[in-house]
Amino acid sequence: MNTVVAQLQRQFQDYIVSLYQQGFLDNQFTELRNLQDEGTPDFVSEVVSLFFDDCAKLINNMSRSLEQPENVDFKQVDSGVHQLKGSSSSVGARRVKNVCISFKECCDVHNREGCLRCLQQVDYEYKMLKTKLEDLFKLEQRILQAGGTIPQVDIK
Amino acid sequence: MTRDIAEDVPNLAESKLTALVVDDNFVNQSIHHKLLDRLGIQNDVVCNGKEAVDVHCSGRNYDFILMDMDMPVMNGIQATKTLREMGIECKIAGVTTRADEGEKKEFMEAGLNDFQEKPLTISKLLSILHKLNFYVQT
Numbered sequence: 001m002n003t004v005v006a007q008l009q010r011q012f013q014d015y016i017v018s019l020y021q022q023g024f025l026d027n028q029f030t031e032l033r034n035l036q037d038e039g040t041p042d043f044v045s046e047v048v049s050l051f052f053d054d055c056a057k058l059i060n061n062m063s064r065s066l067e068q069p070e071n072v073d074f075k076q077v078d079s080g081v082h083q084l085k086g087s088s089s090s091v092g093a094r095r096v097k098n099v100c101i102s103f104k105e106c107c108d109v110h111n112r113e114g115c116l117r118c119l120q121q122v123d124y125e126y127k128m129l130k131t132k133l134e135d136l137f138k139l140e141q142r143i144l145q146a147g148g149t150i151p152q153v154d155i156k
Numbered sequence: 157m158t159r160d161i162a163e164d165v166p167n168l169a170e171s172k173l174t175a176l177v178v179d180d181n182f183v184n185q186s187i188h189h190k191l192l193d194r195l196g197i198q199n200d201v202v203c204n205g206k207e208a209v210d211v212h213c214s215g216r217n218y219d220f221i222l223m224d225m226d227m228p229v230m231n232g233i234q235a236t237k238t239l240r241e242m243g244i245e246c247k248i249a250g251v252t253t254r255a256d257e258g259e260k261k262e263f264m265e266a267g268l269n270d271f272q273e274k275p276l277t278i279s280k281l282l283s284i285l286h287k288l289n290f291y292v293q294t
């Protein structure tokens with residue numbers, strides 16, 4: 001049992017470190033993990049779930065705004081990008097946030113093609129992160145079910 | 157289950173501070189609410205500047221307000237101005253991802269006591285509380 005727990009904990013540590021190293025996550029995600037406690041054991045998964053819902057909704061809205069080449073509402077798109085940048089920054093979704101920075105630049109110069117590329121990229125990045133975090137949370141559950149505790153990982 | 161960092165974070169529950177979180181984004185609402193909870197600060201959450209004004213009109217008061225800038229219906233700048241015109245003197249800290257100096261100046265001039273860039277963290281929140289004279293940093 002202890003060997004199983006130790007193996008799972010090691011797997012968890014390696015996986016979460018890789019997410020930071022590959023730029024999926026930044027220190028803000030660490031802040032969220034540090035806020036989670038016994039009273040709110042699902043805090044992180046609940047917040048990221050809200051974030052992913054936000055992503056889906058905002059991307060859908062921006063997609064509609066960018067649909068007609070002659071009639072793009074860049075103000076609407078800019079508002080969506082701003083919101084997405086804000087929430088991605090708040091959860092530590094580094095890659096998503098970085099795409100938003102480029103997205104805003106395209107928006108500022110009314111570059112519809114650039115915006116469409118960024119939209120595609122941000123859609124890809126949030127879905128990728130969602131899969132990665134689902135795997136991370138599953139690992140956490142396996143550790144807990146095996147009777148272990150979630151290791152605190154020091155990210156340098 | 158998770159690391160207990162109680163020893164790293166001050167508990168301000170004894171000071172019985174109350175706060176209002178004003179933000180239209182559900183992610184930020186959750187995080188700001190939790191940050192305040194962690195510090196032992198009782199807090200309510202509203203979704204825009206108009207709701208912040210309405211809650212004060214209903215007679216509620218808070219020691220401080222965390223005010224987002226960009227919100228629908230009534231933004232943070234307008235809400236701050238309105239609250240000050242109503243005679244609400246509690247501390248208001250603006251929080252926003254917008255770092256443009258002009259926008260920051262406009263927000264401060266609306267009546268803020270402090271300003272922090274998002275994303276908020278425990279240390280940024282403690283810095284706000286210190287600036288607003290609610291907490292002495294050691």
